[in-house]
Amino acid sequence: MSVLVQEADFDVGAEMANMRAGRADIGALVSFTGLVREMPNGSEMVLEHYPGMTEKALQKIDAEARARWALQDCCIIHRYGPLEAGAQIVLVLTASPHRKAAFEAAEFIMDFLKSRAPFWKKEAGQGWVDAREADETALKRWR
Amino acid sequence: MSVLVQEADFDVGAEMANMRAGRADIGALVSFTGLVREMPNGSEMVLEHYPGMTEKALQKIDAEARARWALQDCCIIHRYGPLEAGAQIVLVLTASPHRKAAFEAAEFIMDFLKSRAPFWKKEAGQGWVDAREADETALKRWR
Amino acid sequence: MQVLYFAWLRERIGLPKEQVETEAETVADLVLELKSREPRYAAAFEDMSAVRVAVDQELTDLDAPLKGVSEVAFFPPMTGG
Amino acid sequence: MQVLYFAWLRERIGLPKEQVETEAETVADLVLELKSREPRYAAAFEDMSAVRVAVDQELTDLDAPLKGVSEVAFFPPMTGG
Numbered sequence: 001m002s003v004l005v006q007e008a009d010f011d012v013g014a015e016m017a018n019m020r021a022g023r024a025d026i027g028a029l030v031s032f033t034g035l036v037r038e039m040p041n042g043s044e045m046v047l048e049h050y051p052g053m054t055e056k057a058l059q060k061i062d063a064e065a066r067a068r069w070a071l072q073d074c075c076i077i078h079r080y081g082p083l084e085a086g087a088q089i090v091l092v093l094t095a096s097p098h099r100k101a102a103f104e105a106a107e108f109i110m111d112f113l114k115s116r117a118p119f120w121k122k123e124a125g126q127g128w129v130d131a132r133e134a135d136e137t138a139l140k141r142w143r
Numbered sequence: 144m145s146v147l148v149q150e151a152d153f154d155v156g157a158e159m160a161n162m163r164a165g166r167a168d169i170g171a172l173v174s175f176t177g178l179v180r181e182m183p184n185g186s187e188m189v190l191e192h193y194p195g196m197t198e199k200a201l202q203k204i205d206a207e208a209r210a211r212w213a214l215q216d217c218c219i220i221h222r223y224g225p226l227e228a229g230a231q232i233v234l235v236l237t238a239s240p241h242r243k244a245a246f247e248a249a250e251f252i253m254d255f256l257k258s259r260a261p262f263w264k265k266e267a268g269q270g271w272v273d274a275r276e277a278d279e280t281a282l283k284r285w286r
Numbered sequence: 287m288q289v290l291y292f293a294w295l296r297e298r299i300g301l302p303k304e305q306v307e308t309e310a311e312t313v314a315d316l317v318l319e320l321k322s323r324e325p326r327y328a329a330a331f332e333d334m335s336a337v338r339v340a341v342d343q344e345l346t347d348l349d350a351p352l353k354g355v356s357e358v359a360f361f362p363p364m365t366g367g
Numbered sequence: 368m369q370v371l372y373f374a375w376l377r378e379r380i381g382l383p384k385e386q387v388e389t390e391a392e393t394v395a396d397l398v399l400e401l402k403s404r405e406p407r408y409a410a411a412f413e414d415m416s417a418v419r420v421a422v423d424q425e426l427t428d429l430d431a432p433l434k435g436v437s438e439v440a441f442f443p444p445m446t447g448g
Contacts, residue, residue, distance in 0.1 A: 011156065012155070012156055012159055012174075013154065013155055013156020013157070013159070014156070016155055016156070016176070020178070020229065023229070024178075024179070024180065024181040024186075024228040024229030025180055025181050026178050026180070026229075027177065027178055027180045028175065028176070028177060028178070029174075029175070029176040029178065030173070030174065030175050030176075030249075031155075031172075031173065031174040031176075032171065032172070032173055032242065032245075032246070033159070033171070033172040033173075033174075034170065034171060034242070034367050035163070035167075035169050035170055035171070035172065036167070037167065037168055037169070037170045037240060038167040038168050043167075047366070048292060048293055049366075050290070050292055050340070050343075050359060050361070052343055053340055053343035053344075053359065056343050056344075057345075078366065078367075085167035086163065086166070086167030086169075089366075089367065090366070090367050097180060099175065099177070099250075099253055099448075100277075100281070102175075103175070103246065103249070103250050103253075106173075106246070107242075107246050110242055110246075110367060113366055113367050114364070114365075114366060114367040115363065115364050116345065116364065117364060117366045117367075118292065118340070118359075118361060118364055118366075119364055119365065119366025119367070120292060120293035120361065120362060120364065120365055120366075121365045121366075122293070127294075128293050128294050128362065128365075129365045130363075130365070131362070131363035131364065131365050132365075134243075136363075138243070177448050190447070191373060191374055192447075193371070193373055193421070193424075193440060193442070195424055196421055196424035196425075196440065199424050199425075200426075221447065221448075232447075232448065233447070233448050242367075253448060256447055256448050257445070257446075257447060257448040258444065258445050259426065259445065260445060260447045260448075261373065261421070261440075261442060261445055261447075262445055262446060262447025262448070263373060263374035263442065263443060263445065263446055263447075264446045264447075265374070270375075271374050271375050271443065271446075272446045273444075273446070274443070274444035274445065274446050275446075
């Protein structure tokens with residue numbers, strides 16, 4: 001399974017080692033890790049999601065990336081539940097023979113995930129995080 | 144020091160943990176790992192470099208990336224010497240509050256490193272690797 | 287039909303999901319029906335430009351037909367990643 | 368002046384570096400001087416479009432002046448990363 005939605009933390013080094021294990025044809029491995037940034041008031045947030053749809057949405061994004069680029073492997077891990085400042089939220093890993101495909105696919109996945117996967121952030125003491133106009137704009141690049 | 148040129152292998156997970164240690168303001172962490180791809184004849188290559196100039200060239204690329212993007216941190220590790228198929232060659236890590244800067248800076252660094260840092264690959268049984276036209280073309284994007 | 291609410295829609299309506307019996311033909315019709323029921327729905331669906339909808343776990347829009355559908359979800363624009 | 372050679376230039380010329388006493392004013396002049404010395408230099412510098420040059424560890428080109436320079440390096444297009 002290349003898509004995981006979980007409350008537990010993840011280990012980027014272990015996920016990379018896992019992707020590289022038993023093969024020597026990968027030329028480029030790109031990772032994106034999204035982290036909880038320190039907030040002015042309060043240091044915790046809660047990530048709500050839509051169980052069932054979340055997995056489907058991420059699998060769809062994963063499949064779309066594999067269809068558009070020559071990826072050798074691809075992995076998306078997204079957490080939900082309470083998360084402290086500095087915590088890891090999301091991991092995207094892409095493997096390809098060449099760097100351009102690995103970079104582009106990782107960016108594409110993050111751009112779609114941001115505004116198309118059913119997650120909602122609530123900051124302690126601040127309420128629900130507003131969607132960023134920039135995230136919607138980022139999608140246009142891939143049309 | 145954010146630039147390392149070394150014969151020894153590196154640990155991506157450890158380098159990431161190092162970059163994140165003691166701070167909670169990073170929102171996006173991008174890594175690029177370049178690996179030795181299996182070759183049709185022979186399974187080893189040697190990476191020659193120009194000690195002294197290599198460090199300078201990488202530091203210049205690093206400084207250029209920090210000047211162009213709002214990076215919170217940046218790290219380049221490049222190996223030299225004999226490398227087997229599947230081995231790690233290069234690591235670029237970029238940290239930023241937002242993903243766009245982290246992605247672009249990592250791509251920029253790799254594009255410049257590929258044809259502006261003094262490294263030369265020699266494949267066992269195959270001879271010196273030719274420079275790729277695509278690598279030179281990739282630089283034009285950043286002008 | 288199962289109707290689900292997430293984030294501030296869940297909070298305003300006061301429950302995460304409910305079974306709704308409806309003859310509504312589209313999502314828009316369902317929204318009108320819910321709004322006419324109780325003020326908390328009217329408050330939640332006041333500004334539909336701030337509401338996204340999924341039908342059977344696929345993102346869609348207010349025009350989506352409801353025939354044969356088993357799950358409809360309402361939520362604000364997504365903020366994952 | 369120290370002159371360094373890398374990759375196949377090092378192999379063709381047969382040494383990684385050497386001390387060169389020269390009056391050459393530019394890198395191009397130095398290349399001509401070396402080529403006239405021995406066939407192995409002529410072979411290495413046969414196609415200068417395949418040769419890159421660094422002066423005092425900075426990438427430059429054949430027009431670069433050599434006055435005050437302590438290190439010149441010749442090598443093929445780079446293939447790192």
